[in-house]
Amino acid sequence: MILANLIFMGTSNFACRTLAALEQANYKPKLIITRTDSISGRHRQPSMPPVKKWAAARGLPVWQPININSRESIAKLRSLAPDLFVVVAYGKILSKEVLSLPALGAINVHASLLPDLRGAAPVEWAIMLGYTETGVTTMFMDEGVDTGDIILQQATAIGAEEISGQLRERLAAMAQQLLPETINLVLQGKAPRRPQPPVCPQYAPVLDRAIERLDWTLPAQALANKVRALAPKPGSFCEFRGKRLKIFRAAAVSGSALSGRAVLQGKRLLVGTGEGLLELAEVQPEGKKISIVRDFINGYHIQEEEVFL
Structure with missing residues (x-):
């Protein structure tokens, strides 16, 4: 069967990677649907979704409905007589x-091994939960959220020091x-349909701002996982000397100290946790650039048992 009317729906850079794969496979979308422009930055300027930028650079038609499920949107989609929706x-x-x-249905690409990690942030949660x-x-x-029949899956190991940005890139390449x-x-009518069980082992909900803060009463390994999961964006943080300190690279090590208290070992900076120590490697003081921890120690004259909140 010839795929005449493919409609693509996506927003993120991950979606752009799959669009590129469709282009290489000669599956050119008749229409690309993405979310509306957001307002960001200090000057509150409109910011185009990555998929819109990708499509505009190639002269492909883009539609940004406010409500994809409205009567007007449904009428427009129906008029296109779609064969297949691809949603990423x-x-x-x-x-x-x-x-x-669509005559052939709608297919979706999800960055986890379903049914595990259904939800909006599977990459971050996989690392945060220590997978x-x-x-x-x-x-x-x-109609559910990531509950449809499985067609294909491909697994990969998560590196012990891999951050979410790196893992997302690898998963995007796999999706391609x-x-x-x-x-x-x-198209061949040969796609398997493996029903998912109703129960999801672990959900991966949207990350809220509160989750970015480090709780020093937790075990060091849990904190190290969170740092990896939130790097490079949005980054995890704590408070130091009354200001926000972002932490982009850290590791759990053995040892003990009061939760949130600094331990200096030469050029190393460790912080006490509920179990073990968290060794900081790359940080960003509020209003400053990202720096390696040695420069942070020297620049701020960090003292033994200083408090991190």
Whole structure:
């Protein structure tokens, strides 16, 4: 079957990578749908989603509906007589009526081994929870959140020091391989449909700002995982001398000290936790550039047992 009317929905850089894979496989979307422009920065300027930038650079049609499930949106989608929806990191839940429009259904790429880590932030949560393995899943979409029948999966180990930015790039590369293969199977009528169990072992909800703060009463390994999970953006933080201190690289080591108290070992800076010590390696004081911890120690004349909150 020739795929005449493919409609792509996505927003993030991860979605851009899969768009590139579709382009290379000669699956050119008839329309690219993404979220509306956001307002960001000190001057509150409009900021285009990565997918919109990618499409604009190639002269591809883009649509940014405020509500993809509205009657007007559904009428427009129906008029396009879509064969297939491909949805990757779009950030909106599609209604049953929208999902019923394409002749071959709607498929989604998700950055976890479903049913585990359903939700908006599977990459960060995989690292934060101490997982040693994750992967990519393609699936047919239903009304639930990441609950549709599984088509293909590919697993990968998570490196002991890998941060979310690095893992996301690797998973995007895997998705680039898996998505064209999935579409081929759908077109041939050979796509497997493995139903997911209703229960999700662990959800991966949207990350709120509160989760960025480090709680020094937690074990060092849990804190190290959080630092990796939130790097490079948005970054985890604590308070030091009344100001915010972002931490971008750290490791759990053996030892003990009062929670939140500094331990100096030569050019090393460690902080007491609920279990073990957290060795800081790369930090960013409020209003300053990111620096290695040796420069932070020297520049701020860190003292033994100084308090990190």
